Amino acid sequence: MDSTVQNSGTLKTTFPLTPQSTLGALLAIVRNPLDALPPSIFTEPLVFSKTAGELKAYLADPVLIHEALVKNADVLGKGDQVRRALGPALGQGLLTADGAHWKWQRQSVAGAFRHDKLLELQPTMIEAASRTRDRWIETGQGAIDISHEMMRTTFDIIVETMMSGGRGIDVERVESGISDFLKPTGWTFALGLLHAPEWIPYPGRGKAEAAVDFLRSSLLSVIEARRQHPDDRHDLVNMLLSACDPETGRRMTDVEIVDNLMTFITAGHETTALGLAWTFDLLARHPEIEKKVLQEIDAVTQGQPLNAEHVSQLVYTRQVFSEAMRLYPPAPIITRTALQDFQLGEYLIPSGTVLIVPIYAVHHHGSLWSDPEVFDPDRFSPEVAKARHRYAYMPFGAGPRVCIGNAFAVMEAVAILAVLLQKVRLAAIGSAPPKPIMKVTLRPDRAQRMNLVLR
Template sequence: MTAMPAPEISPASPGVVFSRRSPISTIARLIRNPLDAIPPETFIHPLVHVEFNGVRRLYITDPALIQEALVKNSASLGKGDEVRRALGPALGDGLLTAETPSWKWQRQAAAPAFQWERLKGFLPAMIDAAEKRRDLWALLPHRQLDIGHEMMQTTFDIIVETMMSGRENIDVAAVERSVSDYLGPSGWMFALGVLKAPEWVPYPGKSRAGAAVAYLRGVMRDMLERRRASSEDRKDLVGMMLAAHDPETGRGMDDENIIDNLMTFITAGHETTALGLAWTFHLLAAHPDVEQKICEELHRVVGNGNVQPEHIEKLTFLKQVFNETMRLYPPAPIIVRNVEQPFDLGGHHLPKGMVLMIPIYAIHRHKLLWEAPERFDPSRFAPEKAKERHRYAFMPFGAGPRICIGSAFATMEAVAILAVLLQRFRLANPGRRPAEPLMRITLRPRNPMMMELADRPPFCSPLEPA
């Protein structure tokens, strides 16, 4: 007996909420801050249906349904035109933007660089970069700094040292400016994509974004040309991609494809971790009790000396703090997928062409998934609580087969940087103002996070709360 097909999903489907926000309001929000364009219903309901400009969108916040869509039905989903329009000019056909099967063999080529044993070998370089930042801070003639900028530089140093065997002639300040120039008008990119406007349509910041992409890809091209001219066989990510071949076709990566992936790791890779670190320092400035617990753990694990690679895995509370920051401020706040092949989800039939929106920012603050979701509470990530939470209720690095390949690298890097810097310094928010999150593909603060630097007693002896 043939099973009855599931009814096609619609605003009238049981369990589905229809968002009635006006199209004009949605476009204005997309341009100003795409984070605000997430329908408010997604924070309290599992499925929210939106129809706009002839395209049907389904926001999914139920972890079980997210798992069913992104894992069980991953082969039926594609990245879609909106992702390509926003990221394609910079990242080309790299890991973040490629469709299967191109994505699959590229990931296989990069995977050895992120194996656990190899990652642990990166710890000395991570700690060394953090110590260099610590020593630079100690020499500052003033005591105020832009923590976002400082973390961008630190994580950039780490990714080029570990993945490219050194920065060579790369100007980190120019790279940082170019990444910001490219991401700056991304709200316009999203809005024009939703409107299905031709790609030639001008918008504020477009020419600057184009120049930034040209500069960044040029930097990667120059580095790659120097590497090809060198006879040195380096076992880093660049070397792995130069040697990679598709097991099915035998073709290797051409220079543009390697540049696509270097752009992915250099921009997205260091940017997301840096933002997570900046948000962590911002939250700690408002929660001295949590910072004191970090100090106690550092003093207990590290003792009267410098942070060593073997200490990182033992800093469990510090990892909880970083995870809780990534819950409140996920670096990539939305996942977008297009239904390429129809399938059923939770008793509903999803037609070809429907756009699935996985609003990670809303999932991480969902009232049905988290108690007091707006509260900063690292105890949520205590080891004993992991079994109480659905795996897909917390997904700062995405989910399914296309989960971020560098998730373990990023977490290890963040814990190492926090450990080294918090052992020596305390950062305060002089204005006592919360920073406003702004989605520019990644989740940045709207304004620079200016923080005041204070020395800490030796070996992280806790300071009394101010």
């Protein structure tokens, strides 16, 4: 362990390295990247390590996270590992692009996520949740896979709101395609860490590539049909088709539009669905909290079906979803690569360093949360949340690249919870909750099967 310190002026240029076996780290990354996190990052503010000769800085201190992701955003890039893992599917869309290309895409879609636009989408969210509820009631009681059910519901919403129905997209195949693409990402991260050639085969690669081909070709057909038969629908597809760089006059190509639709479909429905599945599991294991949610829903709706005006009044229900995303953040790790030397706290971080913000560790950090493993929605009451550092809680990332759809996701989740909980109860199967594993997003290690009971 290198614990020596040398100074460059007043900045430290040598780092206290936490020992980490390269082989052990690679095996952990393939299995579950959360297991590759240095255990000390759950208790320390900043941890350095070297893997395969590459310096890594793990940040859990909210002040340092702000300093890195906000104050130094311009000197940080997404990095080669993100490109290798997500680039085949997402291309150079909003999640994976850097610099000017990212900035103009962000500006192009920002209008779709204004608060007034989101309010217009609430009835569509409620209708999709109602279809799921009615299907459950028609099916009757029995075991369901809640992750699958929430994927189906949120995909229904994303297609209706962003693509005006999608015109015949195969929902079931899209869902399985996204899973096939994400499943082997541990291998792509591990091989990227070794700077291995990108052609190297690995388990699941063929299935992932076939899934990407299907997903991208499905979206391309939607774009081609819209170009052939233009209309005045106010959805994301038309917004991307009409997007124009104000400085150059440049418009998006069909490939660039596919990149962004892939980003919103994968990131936009997968993460919310997972957050909801974890929420239902937590409520089933904490009946006293579920009772408070039901009391709030009943008080707000007066026993009537949920409508758009009710959603903003479901304050405690929103707190429950927020706490579920603290315990199980859908995007559990942020990575950036230093494009040049920069100051971070008392250190001079050299160009090429990989910065890792392990959101999962931050959300479970003993110095930031009391009893961090306990499910306690009161942590997000307005008074308590106001006193907390902004970067102690980051389910949607942080800085200029914070998820553009965060308000959409929360609004959607609260609506779905309220519509479903009014009529059904979900009971956990098994005494122990599933273990979270990272496949880019935070998924359960087994199918989240729950017993559906009609109220």
